[in-house]
Amino acid sequence: MELGRRPGDQRDGWSRRVLALAVTTTIAFAGLLGQLWYLQALEGGRLQEMSEKNRIRIRPVAAPRGILFDRNGLPLVDNRPAFTLSFIPREMEDRDTVLARVSVLLKIPLPELREPLDRVPPDSFRPVRVRRGLSLEDVTKVEERKLELPGVIVEVEPERVYPTSTFAAHLLGYVREVSEEQLRQGRYRRGDMVGQTGLERLLDDYLRGKEGGERIEVDALGRQVKVVKREEPNPGAQVITTIDRRIQEAAERAMAGHAGAVVVMDPRNGDVLAMTSSPAFALDQLTGNLSRDDWRRLVNDSMTPLMNRALQSQYAPGSVFKVVVAAAGLQEGSLTPMDHVNCTGEFHLGAWTFKDWKEGGHGRVDLRSAIVHSCNVFFYQAGLKVGPEAIVRYARAFGLGAPTGTGLGSEKAGMIPFVDLKRRRGRRVWQAGNTVNISIGQGPVLVTPMQVARMMSAVANGGILWKPRLVERVEEPDGTLAYSTASKMSGHVDLSPIVWAFLRSALVGVVNDGGTGAAARLPGVLIAGKTGTAQSISKSDSARGQDHAWFASFAPAEDPQVVVVVLVERGGKGGQVAAPIARQIYQAIFMEKVAMVSLGGES
């Protein structure tokens, strides 16, 4: 090459520098030829032999997913080996024929087989998982006709098994093959099983483990001759949750047949002992081969079984909110235990009339009996005395209106209104009627059962607002600690000890002094609680009129160890519906105590 040497040109700096670059490039090309000489001439013989023996295939070996345990070491889920039908695209010489054969053999519609294959390159050597949970009979069929089905294999993969199909469904969450959306994030490979909701999703990185691989030698027909090398998968880490399986089971039993949610929390540390939402979905159905129709049915179900009502549903708190109003009033000095009202069953404010739930009223009530009997008229007036700003301030202090921070997906924040006392265009933005409404937990106040459990824990423990803890620790299979959490405070409600004592005594009265929560009374355990009946915001006429029933409680009242919050959707009155459910749960929690009392006769 004649670089830049043209008649009349002087060899200026430019040409020299370009020449230098050209020389550099040429040297690089020469280096490349050197490497080719090394590979093809010097190493050629050896590599030629390798290519002739190149019958090494690589198969991924799925890692068993980590197990979730309850706080006492009882498993909440387990794994079992399951058979998966997979295709190796690159080994399928005559794809259409093979697919047709498989379709007839296993009675799987052809499009269902073709669809997953179309999403990967035709020369992919990674098995494409087509159908999970093959029966033993199907496996035999495939194995018998192996020769006619090149590229069709049966893999053994660990699969989730559950104690019962709906046990702790919302809490645990389901595991399903990675979706297209998740694939796009680039963290997963096609065919990976990924936790989609609940703890399975929250802890997926820990639970998933790391896939292993197998190098196998195959003969000319693609049949396995021997395993050359096996890299064992790393099983997923084990998760020790704060759940108590016994309590969880009791809560689910108690809620059978109702729609709603139960949260059981330890007020001493914020540990969630049980969390259930009903109706629940069938975990094993969602983990397995769910047909598109079944999926659609599940998503469109008017009972919304996929929704975790403990966290994702918002309800008016009803009379449970009276605890907040009483706390605000007593602490701020605008209410005293001696205040009393003559309840006639009606309360008039301007042109408006607010009714009590009890026809004819409660007669003469003071603050304690207003809580015990859940008198609305007393609280209408109390709310006006305390004032909306103080009520809202204390509601927020009790953690209402903000997500509790469980880390589980799409937790709702609830709603505590913003009180704007200014006038806009001559009209008050915040009306006195609003204050009256929120005083009994209606109107623009919404809470989730988990928030109520946290609030009740604060009442039980004297003001500590815990961040609900679901996971105690995560352990690698070899026993080393991968992750652990201590209880975390997310706030503190500052009330004087006298106010706490008053509130607790009033709540004991609700259950034990013939109050609205009498149905929760359990001999042997002193239960304290508050009932609530929340007007439901219903879209259809048929559902209208049925109120949500609340019972928020803790026990034993003298030394609170558990908080139980029950919500029954459209159940009716809190005292009649929710309180007996809570009683059942307490019965299971304090089984020994209750048994001793009944052995010793009525106390």
Next chain:
Amino acid sequence: MLRVDRRLLQNVDWALLATALFITALSVLSMWNLGHARGGAALAWRQLSWVAIGLVALLVVASVDYRSLVRIAPALYAVGVALLLVVFVLGRTVSGARRWIHLGPITIQPSELFKLIFVLILAWALASRPGEPLSRGAMIGLLALLGVPFLLVVRQPDLGTALVLIPVTVAVLVGVGVRLRVLGALALAGLAALPLGWFALKPYQRDRVLVYLDPFRDPLGTAYNVIQAKIAIGSGQLLGKGVNGATQSRLAFLPERHTDFIFAVFAEMWGFVGCLVLIVAYGLLVLRGFDIAASTRDPRGRVLALGVTAVFAAQTLINMGMVTGLLPVVGIPLPLMSYGGSSMVASLMGLGLLLSIRMRQFR
């Protein structure tokens, strides 16, 4: 529309054109050989049509005065960056990467075309105002011109294309006479920025980088390609195994064999002798490009020719280096050889630029 000057036709670089056609012919032949084993001749026909479209593009580019292209370079650059952004929004995802835009039946890969636009903007920035020394401000502006598309392409993620932009910038800066001290400082700054980038990556992205550095971390993925490619190349030995004997490629042990790893297929079929011929052809093409750059007097033509040549050389060397196991696998096509429309058309358009500069050298 386009007045063709006879003097222009006299100065067509026929050697350059012939060498390029020779390589594209080898490409179509390789597609045919590959397709013959399975899937029929569709691969070869499609590649041939890309060559045809690319040649038309080459003619169009060659007949336009490259100086007017340099003049509108800022606009082209803006369009190019916009296209890279569009990829994020409308892009089609293939094996975890968003590099393509769907346009009816075809998909285009803007990052391929962007390499040429990048060279044009370099020529515009460095040579459209003659005689001006390279100031510090100009240097910073240049780095910004590189940085924006670089980050966009990295995020797609298309590390290969992004990595080509760097040697091209370096080559052009060396050409225009930036002092070695300044280049050294830039290199140090780049190295210093690396750890920062590392912390910005997500864990799984870090895993990928580690696999680039050490393929045996992931024996099921990248390492498999590298090992199989080495076996394919080596087993070709001196004279090759011919079309039917090339079991590595034919029996599909080699992944990506018609795109990024086409050189391994070629090496298995035609052996060291075949590779020698191919590499000499690429060498001739690249040296011809340097020759055009050196002999041009117009500063814009100089930078442009040098840049296009550098793009070509860098892609060829990185691809062959990765296929032969000298460099980590980053996913870069071999110009004029690998299957794919965007790459083929962009490569031929680049050659069209070189032809255009040569044709207008003596006027």
